[in-house]
Amino acid sequence: MKGMKHSKVxxxxxxxxxxxxxxxxxxxxxxxHGTIHNIYFGFIxxxxxxxxxxxxxLLIFIGIFFFKGKEDIGLFTFAYLKDQFTSPDRFAKLRKLIFLITALTFANIFIIALTSYSGYHFTESVGFCAQFCHSAMEPEHTAYKNSPHSRVACVECHIGKGAEWFVKSKISGSRQLLAVATGNFSRPIETPIHGLRPARETCEECHRPELFHGDKLKAIDKxxxxxNNTHVQTVLLxxxxxxxYRGAEAxxxxxxxxxxxxxxxxHADRGREQISEVTLSKADGTQLVFSSDEYTSEPRGENEHDAGSRLMDCIDCHNRPTHIYVGPNEALDHKLSHGEISQDLPYIKKMGYDLITQEYASQEEAKKSIATGLRTWYGRKYPELVAKQMPLLEQAIAGVQAAYTENVFPEMRIGWNTYRNFLGHKDDSGCFRCHDDSHVTASGKTISQDCDTCHIILAEEEENPEVLANLAGY
Ligand code: HEC
Ligand code: HEC
Ligand code: HEC
Ligand code: HEC
Ligand code: HEC
Structure with a gap:
C-alpha cells in the first residue's frame, strides 16, 4: 500500500x-439479470x-514493482519482511494489511471471473455478431432470421471447437470490430469466406449424412x-x-x-465457379482425374499463393444453408405461397416483379416506390377492387416490400444474385460446375449431367400435377 503511494502509476x-x-x-x-437488452450496453x-x-x-502492480519512486521503502526485501514479522506492533499492522489485500484480491478475482464469463457469452451471442455490426451484418442476419437455422447461434457454425478456434475467432473478431469501427470492410462481404468458414465437423455436430437414406419429394410452388397469377408446381424426387454406414454403400x-x-x-477464380480439375480418390487407391480445358488461367488453391487443391465438403454444395438469398421470382413465389401476398390480386406477380427488379439507392427508397407504384397502378386499373379490398392491397404492398428487403441491400451492394447458391444448377453454376459432361478423364469418362443422376423430375411447372393428386389419393 505504501509502495502505491509512492508511485504515480x-x-x-x-x-x-x-x-x-x-x-x-x-x-x-x-x-x-437481463434487465437491459441493449447491445451497446454489453459492449461498454x-x-x-x-x-x-x-x-x-495491472497498473497498480506495475507501479509497485517498477516505478517505486525515489523513497524506496524496500518493500519485499528480506530485511524489511523480517522487520515486519519480528516487531509485534508492526506485525499487527501487517496482519491488517494482509487481510485487506486478501479481501481485495478475492473481490477482484470475483469480478474478473464474472466479467470474463459473461463477457465471453456476450461476444458469442447472435446479438453481438449480428446487431452490433449492424450495417455490415444486416444482410446475413436478415437472411439467417428467415432460415431453418434461425435458432442456431452464429458461433455454432462459424467457430469450431477447441482452444485454437477460440484464439482464431477472437483475433479475427477484433480485426472485424476494427474494420466496422473504421468502416473499412468490403461491400458486399466477399464469399467464400476463409477465416471463420464453417467446417464439415460443425455441420456434423447436428447432421449425419451417413445416416440419411432414401429420396425426398420436393414440390416447388411458382x-x-x-x-390470375396462375399457381404451377415443379415436383422433384x-x-x-x-x-x-455399417455396410450400406454410399x-x-x-x-x-x-x-x-x-x-x-x-479452381481458376476466387468464387470457385471455374473448376478446372476434379480428382476422385477412392478407398481402394484408384484415382480418377477429370479435367476441363475451358479454364486456362492458373488454377488457384485456398490462398492466393497456394496452387494446391481443395477437399470438397458440405459447404461446396450447402454454401447457403442459412444466409439464403433468393431471386426475385422465388422471393415473390414464397410470399404468394405463404399468403403474405394474396393470389386474388390480378397481375400482382407481374407488377411485383417489375417493381422489385428496378435499381434503388436504398431499401427505404425501394419501399416507397413499391408502395406508390402498386397503389397508383391498382387505383387506375382496378378502382373498384381497391375501394372494396384496400387491406388486401396494403398487405400485398408489405409482402412485395419484404420480398425486396429480405434479399437486396443496396447499402452493402448486394443485389439479386450477388451471392450464388450452389445447391442446384441455376445459370449452370452449383452442381453443374462439375456435372457438365465437359470434365473428362484420359479414358473419356465424364461427370454425368444426366437429368436422373440427382433427381427424377415428376412434373415441371404444371397446374395441379397429377403425381401430387395420386400421392394424396384423390
Ligand atoms: C448453419 C450455419 C451458419 C449459421 C448459424 C450462421 N452462418 Fe454465416 N455462413 C455460413 C456459411 C456456410 C457461409 C458461407 C461460407 C462460404 O461460402 O465460404 C456463411 C457466410 C457468412 C458471411 C460471409 C458473407 C456471405 O454471406 O457469404 C457472414 C458475414 C456471415 N456468415 C455472418 C453470420 C452471422 C452474423 C450469423 C449469425 C446471425 C451467421 N453467419 C450464422 C453458415 C452459417
Ligand atoms: C446446432 C445444430 C445445427 C448445426 C451446427 C447445423 N444445423 Fe442444419 N439444421 C439444424 C436444424 C435443427 C434443422 C432443421 C430445421 C427445421 O426443420 O426447420 C436444420 C436444417 C438443415 C437443412 C435442411 C433445410 C431445409 O430446407 O429443410 C440443411 C440442408 C442443413 N441444415 C445443413 C446444414 C449445414 C450445411 C450445416 C453446417 C454449415 C448445418 N446445417 C449446421 C441444426 C443445425
Ligand atoms: C454434392 C453436394 C452436397 C454435399 C457435398 C452435401 N450435401 Fe447435403 N444436400 C445436398 C442436396 C442437393 C440436398 C437436397 C436439397 C433439397 O432439399 O432439394 C441435400 C440435403 C441435405 C439435408 C436435408 C436432408 C433432408 O432429408 O431433407 C441435410 C441436413 C444435409 N444435406 C446436410 C449435409 C451435410 C452435413 C453435409 C456434409 C457432411 C452435406 N449435406 C453434404 C447436396 C449436398
Ligand atoms: C467439385 C465437383 C463436384 C460438384 C460441385 C458436384 N459433384 Fe456430384 N460428383 C462429382 C464426381 C467426381 C462424381 C463421380 C463421378 C463418377 O465417378 O462417375 C459425382 C457423382 C455424383 C452423383 C452420383 C453418386 C453415385 O451414386 O455414384 C450424384 C447423385 C451427384 N454427384 C450429385 C451432385 C449434386 C446434387 C451436386 C450439387 C449440389 C453435385 N453432385 C456437385 C463431383 C462433383
Ligand atoms: C448433379 C446433380 C443434378 C443434375 C445432373 C441435374 N440436376 Fe436438376 N437439380 C439439382 C438440384 C440439387 C436441384 C435443386 C433442388 C432444390 O431446389 O432444392 C435441381 C433442380 C432442378 C429443377 C427445379 C428448379 C426450379 O427451381 O424450378 C429442375 C427443373 C431441374 N433441376 C431440371 C434438371 C434437368 C432438366 C436436368 C438434366 C439436364 C438436371 N436438372 C440435372 C441437381 C441436378
Missing amino acids: SLTGAIITTVTFPILLVSVILDL TYLVLGPLFIAGL YLPDE MKIGSGG HGIHWHVSPDNQITYR
Missing part, C-alpha cells in the same frame, strides 16, 4: 479500479469497462405473371442418398461425403 491504477469496480459490478449483474460493459478495470489492476447426392470417396478440385 500505481495511484492512477488504483483510481481506475476504484471507479470502475462498482460500475462494472452493477452492469454485469444488470446484464446477467465487456469491451470497455472490463478491460479498463484489468488495466487498472406463380405465373398472368392475370431428390436422391438424397447416404454417405454410407449412394446418391451424399455419396460425395463418404469417407471412401475423396473429391478434391482446383
Whole structure:
C-alpha cells in the first residue's frame, strides 16, 4: 500500500479500479439479470469497462514493482519482511494489511471471473455478431432470421471447437470490430469466406449424412405473371442418398461425403465457379482425374499463393444453408405461397416483379416506390377492387416490400444474385460446375449431367400435377 503511494502509476491504477469496480459490478449483474437488452450496453460493459478495470489492476502492480519512486521503502526485501514479522506492533499492522489485500484480491478475482464469463457469452451471442455490426451484418442476419437455422447461434457454425478456434475467432473478431469501427470492410462481404468458414465437423455436430437414406419429394410452388397469377408446381424426387454406414454403400447426392470417396478440385477464380480439375480418390487407391480445358488461367488453391487443391465438403454444395438469398421470382413465389401476398390480386406477380427488379439507392427508397407504384397502378386499373379490398392491397404492398428487403441491400451492394447458391444448377453454376459432361478423364469418362443422376423430375411447372393428386389419393 505504501509502495502505491509512492508511485504515480500505481495511484492512477488504483483510481481506475476504484471507479470502475462498482460500475462494472452493477452492469454485469444488470446484464446477467437481463434487465437491459441493449447491445451497446454489453459492449461498454465487456469491451470497455472490463478491460479498463484489468488495466487498472495491472497498473497498480506495475507501479509497485517498477516505478517505486525515489523513497524506496524496500518493500519485499528480506530485511524489511523480517522487520515486519519480528516487531509485534508492526506485525499487527501487517496482519491488517494482509487481510485487506486478501479481501481485495478475492473481490477482484470475483469480478474478473464474472466479467470474463459473461463477457465471453456476450461476444458469442447472435446479438453481438449480428446487431452490433449492424450495417455490415444486416444482410446475413436478415437472411439467417428467415432460415431453418434461425435458432442456431452464429458461433455454432462459424467457430469450431477447441482452444485454437477460440484464439482464431477472437483475433479475427477484433480485426472485424476494427474494420466496422473504421468502416473499412468490403461491400458486399466477399464469399467464400476463409477465416471463420464453417467446417464439415460443425455441420456434423447436428447432421449425419451417413445416416440419411432414401429420396425426398420436393414440390416447388411458382406463380405465373398472368392475370390470375396462375399457381404451377415443379415436383422433384431428390436422391438424397447416404454417405454410407455399417455396410450400406454410399449412394446418391451424399455419396460425395463418404469417407471412401475423396473429391478434391482446383479452381481458376476466387468464387470457385471455374473448376478446372476434379480428382476422385477412392478407398481402394484408384484415382480418377477429370479435367476441363475451358479454364486456362492458373488454377488457384485456398490462398492466393497456394496452387494446391481443395477437399470438397458440405459447404461446396450447402454454401447457403442459412444466409439464403433468393431471386426475385422465388422471393415473390414464397410470399404468394405463404399468403403474405394474396393470389386474388390480378397481375400482382407481374407488377411485383417489375417493381422489385428496378435499381434503388436504398431499401427505404425501394419501399416507397413499391408502395406508390402498386397503389397508383391498382387505383387506375382496378378502382373498384381497391375501394372494396384496400387491406388486401396494403398487405400485398408489405409482402412485395419484404420480398425486396429480405434479399437486396443496396447499402452493402448486394443485389439479386450477388451471392450464388450452389445447391442446384441455376445459370449452370452449383452442381453443374462439375456435372457438365465437359470434365473428362484420359479414358473419356465424364461427370454425368444426366437429368436422373440427382433427381427424377415428376412434373415441371404444371397446374395441379397429377403425381401430387395420386400421392394424396384423390
Ligand atoms: C448453419 C450455419 C451458419 C449459421 C448459424 C450462421 N452462418 Fe454465416 N455462413 C455460413 C456459411 C456456410 C457461409 C458461407 C461460407 C462460404 O461460402 O465460404 C456463411 C457466410 C457468412 C458471411 C460471409 C458473407 C456471405 O454471406 O457469404 C457472414 C458475414 C456471415 N456468415 C455472418 C453470420 C452471422 C452474423 C450469423 C449469425 C446471425 C451467421 N453467419 C450464422 C453458415 C452459417
Ligand atoms: C446446432 C445444430 C445445427 C448445426 C451446427 C447445423 N444445423 Fe442444419 N439444421 C439444424 C436444424 C435443427 C434443422 C432443421 C430445421 C427445421 O426443420 O426447420 C436444420 C436444417 C438443415 C437443412 C435442411 C433445410 C431445409 O430446407 O429443410 C440443411 C440442408 C442443413 N441444415 C445443413 C446444414 C449445414 C450445411 C450445416 C453446417 C454449415 C448445418 N446445417 C449446421 C441444426 C443445425
Ligand atoms: C454434392 C453436394 C452436397 C454435399 C457435398 C452435401 N450435401 Fe447435403 N444436400 C445436398 C442436396 C442437393 C440436398 C437436397 C436439397 C433439397 O432439399 O432439394 C441435400 C440435403 C441435405 C439435408 C436435408 C436432408 C433432408 O432429408 O431433407 C441435410 C441436413 C444435409 N444435406 C446436410 C449435409 C451435410 C452435413 C453435409 C456434409 C457432411 C452435406 N449435406 C453434404 C447436396 C449436398
Ligand atoms: C467439385 C465437383 C463436384 C460438384 C460441385 C458436384 N459433384 Fe456430384 N460428383 C462429382 C464426381 C467426381 C462424381 C463421380 C463421378 C463418377 O465417378 O462417375 C459425382 C457423382 C455424383 C452423383 C452420383 C453418386 C453415385 O451414386 O455414384 C450424384 C447423385 C451427384 N454427384 C450429385 C451432385 C449434386 C446434387 C451436386 C450439387 C449440389 C453435385 N453432385 C456437385 C463431383 C462433383
Ligand atoms: C448433379 C446433380 C443434378 C443434375 C445432373 C441435374 N440436376 Fe436438376 N437439380 C439439382 C438440384 C440439387 C436441384 C435443386 C433442388 C432444390 O431446389 O432444392 C435441381 C433442380 C432442378 C429443377 C427445379 C428448379 C426450379 O427451381 O424450378 C429442375 C427443373 C431441374 N433441376 C431440371 C434438371 C434437368 C432438366 C436436368 C438434366 C439436364 C438436371 N436438372 C440435372 C441437381 C441436378
